[in-house]
Amino acid sequence: GNSVTQMEGPVTLSEEAFLTINCTYTATGYPSLFWYVQYPGEGLQLLLKATKADDKGSNKGFEATYRKETTSFHLEKGSVQVSDSAVYFCALISFGNEKLTFGTGTRLTIIP
């Protein structure tokens, strides 16, 4: 079955630091990959996605590249802000499977 392994948190960084949150996956076929963000007390919002190998998803300064050879989709941002503090989830859907499978989430805290 499908699974997503995500970097354990929590992660605490200083403002303007470089961010990487690791995500690797196991899936049948060629899945689509997603990063969602959850701000305190809220539901999940799509941050970015990539639907085929070597695609790069990007949004709000965040980027992630679909790496088929390493089955990875690591989230990066060059300079984080306090407002980026949230929980980040890596997820996938594979063809023929209607279930969106999530990683365990990584809590990110940015300190000024």
Place this chain on the structure above:
Amino acid sequence: SQTIHQWPATLVQPVGSPLSLECTVEGTSNPNLYWYRQAAGRGLQLLFYSVGIGQISSEVPQNLSASRPQDRQFILSSKKLLLSDSGFYLCAWRPPRTGPNTEAFFGQGTRLTVV
């Protein structure tokens, strides 16, 4: 445009009491619907999903059940709540028959505390 509504936002219920959480989607037809639970300090656990009226797939055996009485309505229920049912419940929808490239859209969640 499509919107998803989930209510209530917060709920405090005693052990052994029933539960009913409701989710509705507007602006689309025959959506795929999902219920997830997020326990404190843990990730998202898929509880149920539905690809059509009366079609419910259960992912985790437990004392919860789901129903889809109308095309865009998804209800999560329990006859008797347990303390372990406490958590943050999220409803989500995806467009039907669009393949894996389409993301899911989430409601604002219901925080359930069983006391």
